[in-house]
Amino acid sequence: MGSFIQALLLAVTMLTATIGGVGVRAQEAPEEPVLDRPPGVTVRLQENRFRPARVTVAAGTTVVWVNDEEDPSVEHNVIARDYRWASDNFFPGEAYEHTFDTPGVYRYFCDLHGGMVGQVIVE
Numbered sequence: 001m002g003s004f005i006q007a008l009l010l011a012v013t014m015l016t017a018t019i020g021g022v023g024v025r026a027q028e029a030p031e032e033p034v035l036d037r038p039p040g041v042t043v044r045l046q047e048n049r050f051r052p053a054r055v056t057v058a059a060g061t062t063v064v065w066v067n068d069e070e071d072p073s074v075e076h077n078v079i080a081r082d083y084r085w086a087s088d089n090f091f092p093g094e095a096y097e098h099t100f101d102t103p104g105v106y107r108y109f110c111d112l113h114g115g116m117v118g119q120v121i122v123e
């Protein structure tokens with residue numbers, strides 16, 4: 001029984017260390033996860049705007065939206081105007097991604113901030 005409890009404690013300790021490690025890394029270098037991703041296009045969410053607000057990409061490209069607000073309490077979301085895809089709300093340091101396989105013009109917005117709109121042109 002003693003060894004079982006020891007094993008359980010060890011597992012909890014390792015899990016806590018893992019969670020703590022992820023949290024620290026995300027706070028110190030919020031852009032790092034983006035750099036680790038396969039080639040794609042990044043749109044930054046800053047000052048309640050999408051930057052750049054319009055990107056043109058090849059079919060099959062993954063677009064990554066990164067909440068880059070300085071105020072850690074400012075959430076955003078990314079919602080297709082036709083509602084075919086949508087993120088949940090996400091905080092600074094977090095990201096949402098969507099892969100565009102079909103050519104066309106894809107308009108989107110953040111429903112938390114009026115006028116926060118953008119578009120992805122897929123060629």
Ligand SMILES: [Cu+2]
Pocket residue numbers: 048075076077110111112113116
């Ligand atoms: Cu927003």
